[in-house]
Amino acid sequence: MLFAIIMAGGSGTRFWPKSRRNRPKQLLNLHGDSTMLQQTVARIAPLVPAERILIITGADQAEATRAQLPQLPASNVIAEPCPRDTAPCVGLAAEIVAARDPRGSMIVMPADHVIGPEAVFLKTVKAAVAVIDAAPSSLVTFGVKPTRPETGYGYIQRGELIETRDGVAVHRVVQFREKPDRDTAEQFLASGSFAWNAGIFLWRAATILQEIRRHKPLLGAALDRVGAAWGTEAGPDVLAAEFPEMERTPIDKAVMEKAADVKVLEVVYDWNDVGDWRSLRPLLPADADGNALQGDVIARDTKNSIIISDDGGLIATIGLDDVVIVQSGGATLVARRDQLDKLKAVVESLNERGHGSYL
Template sequence: MLHAVIMAGGSGTRFWPKSRRDRPKQLLRLHGDATMIQQTLARVSPLIPPDRTWVITGADQAEATRAQLPELPAEQVVGEPCPRDTAACVGLAAALVAARDPEATMVVLPADHVIEPVDAFLASVRAASELVEDDPTAFVTFGITPDRPETGYGYIERAELVGRPGGISAYRVERFREKPDRDTAERFLETGRFVWNAGIFIWRAGAVLDALARHRPALAEAIGRVSGTLGTPGFREALEREYPSMEKIPIDKAVMEQAENVRVLEVPYSWNDVGDWRALTALVPPDERGNSTQGPVLAPGTSDCIIVSDEGKLIAALGVEGLVIVQSGGATLVARKDQLDRLKAMVEGLGEAGYGGLL
C-alpha cells in the first residue's frame, strides 16, 4: 500500500519574525485559508488516508502540529529530539512505515511547498508509484522543468527516457548537481537536460532502509536500535538516546547520489518551495506598483515591496522601494530584498544579542 511521509522539520528562520521556533513556516498561513502543512495533507489525502500518513517534525512543534492535523492519529506525528537533516528523518519514517506494512511504498514530501494544480500532483504520485510497482528497487524523485536560470535550487541531470507512466516522462538520473552559480545555471537551462530537484521522493520503505544500511551503516544501525523499540514504552527513550549522534546528512547525499536505480519524473505541475519572504510575490498577486501585502498596509509612493502585518496593526510605508517589512509578535523586520539571504544568520544571532525570547 501507499503511505505518505510529510517532513516538517526546521525552525523557519527565513520567515522571521512571523515564524518562530514553536511556530515554523509550515504552521503558518502564508497562502490561502489553511496553513502550509494543512495544505500538504489535503493535497495528498485523495490518494492516501490519514491512517497511512506520517509526519516527522521537531519535538518542540509536535503538539502544535497535532493540533493542526486532528485527523491524523496522534502517534503518527513523531517529534525528532534534534534536527539531523533528512536522511535520519527518512530512515526513521521508513522504519515506522515498514513495521506496519513491510511491503509499503512511501511518498516523502516536504510540508512547506505550494503545488498546483492538485490533480497534476496526484497524477505524478500515481505515475511514480507505477514505476516502483514495476521495479521495487527503484528510487524515484520529482523534477520541475526550469523556466529561469535559478541559483537557489539543486538540479538533476536526466539521461535517457525510460518510460511514460500515466503519460508523464520518466528518465534515468545521470547525476545530481548542487546549487549552481549564475553562469552554470544558464548552461543548465540551455542544454534542456536539467530539472530542479523538488525534494519529493517515492520508493519502497524496505528499499530505502536497505540503501541506508549499504551506504550509511552507522546511521542505519542507530535507526535499527530505535525501531527495535517500536510499540514499547522505551521508544521515546531510545529515540532521544540515539538521535543526537546520528549522522547529519540529507537523503540526497546519503542515498540518491549513491544508488544506481534512480529515476526522475519531469512533473507537469507548478511548484514553489516558498524559500523566504520573496516567495510571497508569487503567492500574493502584486498591486499596480509591484507591492505584495497582507494585513493593514498604507503604502503611498511605495513600489516593489513585500509588507506583512499579521496582527491587525497598520504598517505605513512612505516612498520606499525594494523592501521587505514584516511586523509580528513584538518584532519588526525591515530588509532590502537583496539582503534576505542573510536573514537566517541574523535570526540565529538573536540570542547572543539579548533577544532570545523572539526566536
Template sequence: MLHAIIMAGGSGTRFWPKSRRHRPKQLLTLTGERSLIQQTFDRIGPLASADCVRIVTGADQVAAIAAQLPEIPSGNLIAEPAPRDTAACVALAAMCVAHDDPEGVMVVMPADHVIRPESAFVRTIEAALKVIDKEPEALVTFGIRPTRPETGYGYIEHAEELDRHGEVPVYRVAQFREKPNRETAEQFLATGRFSWNSGIFVWKASTILAELARHRPSLFEAMQPIRDALGTPRYDEVLKAVFPTLEKVPIDKAVMERSAHVRMLEVLFDWNDVGDWRALADLEPGEEKGNVVQGAVKIADCADSIIVNEDGKLIAALGLEGVVVVVSGGVTLVAKKDKLDSLKALVESLGTSGHGDVL
C-alpha cells in the first residue's frame, strides 16, 4: 500500500511578513485558492486516501494544519517536539508506516512546492512504484531537468539509464552535489548529466529503515525507544524525551549520498520550490512589464516588481523596478529583488531587536 508523507516542519521566513510563526509558508495561499499544503494533499489524492497520508510537522503547527486538512485523521499528524532535519523526520515517519504496514511504500514530499500539471506528477509516482516493484531495495528520488544555472538548489548527477517506464527514464545516480556557485552551476548544465534535487522520494518503509541502520547507525539506534513505544501509552512521553536529542542531519547526507541503491527519475512535471517572493513571478501571470500585483494596488511605470497588499488600504507605486513590496498583518516589507537572499537574516534579527511580536 502507498503511504504519503508530507514534510511540513519549515518556518518559511523567506515569505515574511505574510509568513509568521503561527502561519508558516506551507499554510499560505500564494497562488490559486488552496494553501501550499492543501495543494500537496490534493496532488497525492489520486494515489493515496486520506487515511494513508501522514504529515510530519512542529507541535505548534498541528492545530492549524488540522484546520486546513480536516480529512486527515488526527493520529496521522505526527508532531515533532523539536526540529531535527529530514533524516529524523523520515525515520520517524517510516517507523510509523512500518508499524502499521510492514510492506508499505512511502512517497515523501515537502509541503510547500508547486507542481504542474498534477496528472504528470501522478504518472511519475506510478513510474517510481514500478521501479520499487522491480527493485524492492531501491531508493527513488526525483530529478528536475534544470532550465538555468541555479545556485539555490542541490544537484544530482546521473550515470547510465537503467530502465524506462513510459516517458520516464530511470538512472543510476553518480553523486549528489551541494548548492554550487554560478560558474559550477553553468558547468553542471553544460554536461547534460545534472538535475535539480527536488527532495521528493519513493521507497519501502522497511528499505529506508534498513539503509538508515547501515549508513547512520547512531541515529537509527537512538530512535529505537520511539519505535518500541509505538502503539503504547508511553509513545508521546518517549517521543518528547528522545526526539530533541537526535542528531540533526539531512536524509541526503545520512543515506542518499552513501547508498548504492539510489535511482533517479527525471520528472515530467513543472516544479517550483517556492523559495521566496521572487517565485510569484513564475507562478502568477504578470503583466507585460513583468509585474505581479495582489490586493489593492495601483502601479504606474513599474517593471519587474512584486507588490502584495493584504491590509486593504491602497498601495500606489510609481517608477519601481526590481522591487518587492509586501504589506501583511500591519507590517510592510520593501526590498530589492536581488537582496531577498538576505531576508531570512533580517527576520531573525527582529527577534533580538525588540520586534519579536511581528515574527
C-alpha cells in the first residue's frame, strides 16, 4: 500500500509577520482558497485515502494542524517533541508505516509547495510507485528541470537514462550538490544534466529504515526503539526520551548522498517551493505595474511590489519599487525584496528586544 507522509514543521520566520511560531506558512492561506497544508493533502488524496496520510509536525502546531484536516484521523497527525531535521522525521514516519504494512511504500512531501497541474503530479507519483514496485531496494527522488540559475536550491546531477514510465524519465543519480554560487548555478543550467532537488521522495518504508541503519546506526537504533514502543502505553514516553537525542540531520545527507541505488524522476509539472515573500509574487494576481496587492491598499507610482494588509488597516504607498510591505497581527514588515534574506535574523532577534509576543 502507498502511504503519504507530509512534513509540516517550521518556525514561522520566512513569511513573518503573517506567519508565527504556532502558525507557520503551511497553515496559512497564501495562494488559492485553502491553506498550503490543505492543498498538499488534497493533491495526494486521489491516490492515498485519508487513513494512510500522516502529517509530521511540531508539538506546538499539532492542534492547529488537526483543526485544518478534520477528514484525517486525529492520530495521523504526529507531533515531534522537538525539531530534528528530516532524517529523524522520515525515520519516525517509516517506523509507523512499516508497523502498519511491512511492504508499504511512502511518498514524502513538504507541506508548503505549490504544484500543478494536479493530473501531471499524480502521473509522476504513479510512475515512481511503478519504479519501486519493480525495484523495492531503490530510493526515488523527484527532480525539477531548472528554468534559471537558482542559488537557493540544492541540485541533483542526473546520470544514465534507466527507463521511461508513462512519459516520465527515470535517471540514475550521479550526485547531490548543495546550494551553489551564481557561476556554478549557471554551469549547472547550461549542462542540462542537473535538476532542482524538490525534497519529494518515494520508497519502501522498510528500505529507508534499512538505509538509515546502515549509514546512521545510532539514529537507526533509536528509531527502532521508538517503533517497537509505538502504539503501546509506553510509546509517548519513549518518543519523548529518544527523539531529542537523535542526530539533527537531513535525509539527503544522512542517506541519499550515500545510498547505492538512488534514482531521480524528471518531473514536468510546475513547482514553486514558496520559500519567502519573493516566491509568492508570481502566484498572485498582478496589477498593471506588477504589484501583488491584498487587503486595503492604495499604491501610487509603486511598481513590482508585494503589499498586504492583513489586519484591515489601510496601507498607502507612493513612489516605491521592488518592496515588500506586510501588515499582520499587529506588526508591519517593510523591506526591499533583495534584502529578505535578512528577515530570519530580524525575527530571531525579537525576543531579546522585548517583542517575543510577535514570534
